[in-house]
Amino acid sequence: MYESLVEITGLEIFAAFVSAAMPVAFLVPFVIIAVYLERKVSAHMQDRLGPMRVGYHGLLQTIADFFKLIQKEDIVAEGIDKKFFNFAPFLVFAGSYAVYAALPFSSKYIGSETDLGIFYIIAISGLVVAGILMAGWTSNNKYSLYGAMRSAAQIISYEIPTALVIxxxxxxxxxxxxxxxxxxxxxxxxxxxxxxxxxxxxxxFVLIPFLLVAFIILYVSTLAEVNRTPFDMPEAESELVAGYHTEYSGMKFAMFFLAEYGNMFAVSAIVSVIFFGGYQSPFGYLGNTLGIEWLVPFEQVFWFAAKGIFFVFVQMWLRWTLPRVRVDQLMTICWKYLIPYSFVNLLVIGIITLL
Amino acid sequence: MRQYLKNTWEGIWTIIIGMKITFKHLFVPSVTIQYPDQKVPLPERVRNRLYVNMDDCIGCDQCARACPVNCIDIETVKSTPGENLGQTSNGKKKALWVTKFDIDIAKCCYCQLCVFPCPTDCIYMTDVYEFSEFKRNELIYNFSTMQPGEVEEKKDNFEKFQAEKEAQKAAAAKAKAEAAAKAKAEKEKDEKSKNNNSKSSSNDVS
Known part of the structure; x- marks a missing residue:
């Protein structure tokens, strides 16, 4: 996409800017839909109705919430390290948005066609930890600090099984x-x-069971990396108020929210790319059968988004099924179960590949 | 090692079972009632906001006396004999102007004790339960149908009537005294019969 834009317009800056901003055009509507979906899914799983007032069945609820967040006062309490406090949400969002640079939305669009795609993603998502730690520490609040510490411990531990599976x-x-x-x-x-x-x-056929195990490990550990229930220790409401973003209000809080949902889609997309064909359609393309060439990339975007949203839905499904794990259970799952299994898996897949 | 594998399997299996349950509940019709649009039918004998049908009230004050929290405040003025206040629906004649019938519903404990003593069944519980207000004194309900001017008029009327009565009484007493004096004067002449007559006549006047 970048190359074709350079060819059309001849402006490299313009092309770079447009291809960098493309995921935003996807991300913001996605977040609006996902927040609505989350509330509806949670409601219906608990035999409730969820938002029903704003628009038809509450369809405009998230947009109303968004306007409310914009209007809110941006509170910076005393005793806060203002410089880093203000910088942290942007760092978190930058960390989760940078992942989108390496995600192939379709065969025609990818932010950066680097050969190190997945390596880059693992590396750059470490930036989120720095942002979260910064947010928690500068808030000068015990809850926030606890949340940030837990988050850092959790994300760093779960990077290991993720990396091994990948x-x-x-x-x-x-x-x-x-x-x-x-x-x-x-x-x-x-x-x-x-x-x-x-x-x-x-x-x-020999590989299928091992890939299934790899998929489960990857899904569980990425779930932990984006701090979703049952691994939402950093923002455990009943223990830590809201964890590292307790002190944030207004748009800065919205940035954290955006980053969280952005991360959710990013890890779902990674899982779908690695195991479920990414943007590939499961049944072949309508554009190819009808002979319409330009339809294919749009179909690919559709399949990519559909698979991503399906895994986001599974994350929500898990969230409303499982209770939160304890910190020691969290560490047990990671170090005693996921890591040994992923090591064995690595070994077996390696041997099969060699043979 | 066996325990380890068993733990793993159990973890995955129980998660799958849990997910199956939550997935089923996705399609269970919800139990939510969309409250302001859709209301739960109330039981037959609910106790909510009090209502007083002033057409039937005779101002007997029994409800106010029955109230354990003193939230009913009634003031009445007696009617003069010439006025016709009408009848209650069960045929009782009204004799009192009810100039004030305030119920402080903020104090009310919804015990329904005021309802039973009412001789005309004019105070009763309705099924209205949405009556919150922003100011507490807006929860004091004035049931009296009389206008302030009217109240004054009735009070004046009664006072005038009272004064007239007093005057009459005084006149009667005076007459009585005069009669007594006369009788005393005439006692010597005609003793018993006259005295009795004057007594009975003064009784008639009053």
Whole structure:
């Protein structure tokens, strides 16, 4: 997309700006829909109705909330380290938005066609930890500090199984670029990585159980990385008020919110790219059968968003199913269960790949 | 090792069971009642806001005396014999102008004790329960149907009537005294019969 824009307009700055701003055009409507979806899903899972007043079945509720957040006073309490306090939400949002640079929305659009896609994502999402720690520490509030500490401990621990699982997939597929990884799983859904990848043979069927385990590990650990229930220790409402964003109000709080939902979609997208074919359609493209070339990228965006939103829905589903884990349980899950399993998985997938 | 694998399996399996339950509940019709649009039907004998039907009230003050929190405040003025206050629906003749019938519903404890003593069944509980106000003195309900001017008039009337009565009484007493004096004077002449007559006549006047 960047290259074609440079060709059309001849302005590199313009092309760079447009292709960098594209995910925002996706992210903001996504967040508005996802917040509404979250409230509706939670409500219906508890036999309630959720928002019903603003618009038809509360469809405009999130937009009303957004306007409310804009109008709110931006409170900065005394005793706060103002410089870092004001900087933290932007850092958190930057960290979660930077992930979108390496996500292939379709075969025609990817923010940065770097070969290190998944490596870059793992590295850059560490920035979120710094932002959260900054927010919690500068708030000068015990709850916030606890939340930030827990968040840092949690995110850093869960990076390990994530990285190990991704490593095993990288070993097997032989690429770090998410665009290439999606391209490999083209055509039909039996070519998806979760079903053993595009190559037919005995290894495809041998690999399936191990890939299933890898998928579960990756999904659980990314869930923990975005601080969602049952791993929402950093913002455990009943213990820590709101965790690291207790002291924030107005738009700065909205930034944290945006970052959280952005992260949710980002990890869902990563899971879908690695295991479920990314932007590839499961049944082939309408554009190809009708002979309309330009329809294909839009279909791909649709499939990418649909898969992402499906996994976001599963995250919500898990959130309203499971209670919050304790801190020691959290660490047990990570160090005693996920990491050994992912090591074994890495070993087995490595051996199968070698053979 | 076996325990370890069992734990893992149990963890995954119980999560799947839990997710199955929550997924089922996605399609269970919700139990929410959209309150202001849709209300729960109230039971038959609910006790909510009090209402007084002033057409039937005879101002007997029994409800106010029955009230355990003294939230009913009644003032009455007696009617003069010439005035016709009408009848209550169960055929009782009204004799009092009810100049003030205030119920402080903020104090009311909804015990319904005021309802039973009412001889004309004019005070009763309604099923209205949405009557919150921003100011507390807006919760004092004035049930009296009389205008302030009217109240004054009735009070004046009664006072005038009272004064007239007093005057009459005084006149009667005077007459009585005079009669007594006369009788005393005439006692010597005609003793018993005259005295009795004057007594009975003074009784008639009063």
């Amino acid at each position: 490593l095993s997939i990288i070993m097997w597929t032989g690429t770090m670029s998410l665009a290439t990884m999606s391209e490999m799983q083209t055509a039909y859904f039996w070519n998806w990585n979760i079903l053993g990848g595009p190559e037919w043979g005995i290894t495809k």
